[in-house]
Structures are given as C-alpha cells and as structure tokens.
Amino acid sequence: MTDWFHLSAYEWSALRLSLIVALWAVAASLPIGIALAWLLARRVFPGKFLIDALLHLPLVVPPVVVGYLLLVLFGRNGVIGHWLEATFGIVFAFNWKGAALAAAVMAFPLMVRAIRLSIENVDTGIEAAARTLGAGPLRVFFTVTLPLSLPGVISGLIIAFARCLGEFGATITFVSNIPGETQTLPLALYTYTQMPNGEAGAMKLCVISILIAVLALIASEVVGRYLQSRMRGQERP
C-alpha cells in the first residue's frame, strides 16, 4: 500500500534539489535572457541569424548532446570549466551547480522566446514618446519596455522553471545521477524504475511532477491575467 502523503528522505531530497536547481537556473539566466531577447527583438546586427539559430539549438538537438557538450566545455578539464575553476574557483562538474547549468541551457530558448515576443509587442511609438520626454534609452527600457513586456517575462520565467524541473538527458549526461547532489525529481523517478519494487515510488514522484507542472501553469495564467488587466487597453491609434 502506497502512503501518498509521506515522502521518504530520498524523495524529499530529490524534490528539494529539483526546486533549488530550477530556481537558480531561472534566476541566473533571466538577466541574460532579457538582454538577449531585447537584442533580438529590437536590433539589427551582423550575425543575428547565427545567434538566433544557436539559441534554438537546445530545442532541436537531443538533450544528451547538450549534456555531452557541457561536459566537454564545463567539465574540470573542459576549456571553460578549467578556466572557471582556476579563476573563480567555480566547479560545475558533478554537483548541483552543474545540474542548474544544464537546466538553464535547456530552458533558455523557451525563456528568450517568450520574452522576445512580448518585447516585440511593445509599441515603439510609446518608447519614442518617452525619449522625447527626456528619458535616455536605458531609462526607457526600465520604465517603459520592461514593465510593458512583464506578462511575457513572467510567462517565460514560469515556462523555463517548469522545463528546468523536467530536465533529464542533459543533466544525467553532464553531472550524472548522484543522490542529494545532482539527483533531481526526474532522475530519482528514473532510478525508481530501475529498482525492483520501485513502481510505487515512481508513481508518487510522477504525481508530484505533474502537480508542480500544473501549479506552475496555473500560476502563469493567474499572473498573466492580472498583469494584462492592469495594463489593459494599450493605446491604438
């Protein structure tokens, strides 16, 4: 008989780690995501097509490939990984930071896409009006563009968060499956399926995963509607 309301220490640790990894992944990539989304939405520059394609790569290549590339680049002997450890003492290999990096990379295209679309929807005429009122480009960004694209930023954030929670292939390839360190919910679930008598545990984690995902979607919807109603009636000529 499965006790649905009791989580073992093993399951708790996976759940906690998943949330920490996803939160860090989303928080750390958000500023970069916003900057990149703005660049892609508002600027024309050489190599834009290339950056756009590169950005979408994690969506189209197998996650294992991303994980392997991360291992090659950010492993202790990888070009970037070695430099990061020597310069800042930051290590991504086989710890939760690596799991967060893998999750961030996999979720990044979804985040940027949502933010970019909402920035593209901001009326450039209103930005121009703010310029004539004495606001420089940076101030216009923070007082006009960003607030007006907030619904997209929030939905990008939540979609990315949900994607991070579900990250599997890149994570297990890059940082392996270490309980308490890199074993997030999907990895713990996978481990259960490999164990004799693991079905009950697997089902429990499966339900938890679905619950979190549904909660995230509801939150996104509620916040989105609230913001939309606050900014309702964006002017049209």
Next chain:
Amino acid sequence: MKVEIQHQQGDFRLDVSFHGAKRGITALYGPSGAGKSTIIQIVAGLRRPSSGHISLNGICLFSSKEGINLPPEKRRIGTIFQDSRLLPHLSVLSNLNYGRRLLPVAARFIEFDPVIELLGIRHLLRRRPADLSGGEKKRVAIGRALLMSPAILLMDEPLNSLDSLRKQELLPFIRQVSDVFNIPILFVSHFPDEIRALADDIVVIRDGRVVNFGTAAEVEMT
C-alpha cells in the same frame, strides 16, 4: 527655430527649409503624404535626416556638416503625436510627471497646477489612460509635454482622431497653451479650418517641398 533638411526615403524626397517664430503657432500645412510627419519626427530627433541643419534658440540640434545629432531626450522638444502615446501602465498623474521628474528643478519654468487647471484634467489624475476618452487623452498628452518645460511644442495632427465636436473643444486649449505659457508651437495639419483657427504663420508643404510661407493673412490655402 531654423530647419533646413534634406531627406531621402525610398522614392520620396524631402527638401525643406523654414523658420519657426519665437512665439505663437507656426503651422505646417499640406496634403497627407507631403512629408509633414516626417519633418516632425526629424525635428524631434526620432529620425535622422540625410543631411541638413536644425537649430533651436541658437542651439544646434542637428548638423550633418558638423556631425551633430542630439538624441531626442536632450532636445527639450515637447512632442504631441497623432495617437496620444500615453504610457498605458502608468496613471495620468505619473504620465504627467514622467518628463517633469527628469528635469532639474531649476530648469522647470512651467508649474504643475496652472497646466492642470488650464487643461481641466485635475479630475483625471488617478485614472489610467485606458479609461480616458480620446479628447481627454489628448489633453493629458499636451499636459505631459508642457510639464517638461519644453523650448517648443510639436503637434503632429493632434486633432486627427477626434470628432468635430471634440475638435472644437480642444482648439482653444491649444491656443491658450501657446499664449499663457509663452511657448512656440509647430502645428501640423492637413485641415484648412484648423489652420485658420490657430496659425499665426503658415508653411505650406507639398511633395516634400515648401511651396509657400508667410503669416496667416498672407498665405492663401487652396
């Protein structure tokens, strides 16, 4: 204000030269497509002309020869667009204060209360732009531009989207804004009746060129 600009945009060539008086209302008059809105955008700094020279009260805003091109936020030109372009996420009060707050106190020569009284928008301060009628939005947009204590006001067909009744209501406000606050206005319109009601000087524009220029009494509008 001295404007002398050439601008190529696809097949359309703009080549105009005119003076705006130090006070009163100067109207740019001409059919749609004559290049009036482009002139406004160029003067406001939102579009860079191919070549030319723009100066305001002896300050050079743009000069292709000297490589000067002041960005819009440094020009101190209050601009009122066809669509009012209020910031939809801010209250009317915050909209009015947006430009004013960015200005050093010493540079503010237009005070808040007189503007609010003149435009009759005190009862709107707490509302959001989406809750305003077209005429109210226009008045708030005029107030917002005025409160940044501009050296000049540009108005790009400000009455365009309003029905004739609202137009008649707004016309006297524009006249008073110029008289009471002693700010020159460059007013763009393709309606002769608006021009007759408001303009002190008229610049007639056709196909990207100035075809006539003079005081309202001198220029015949056909």
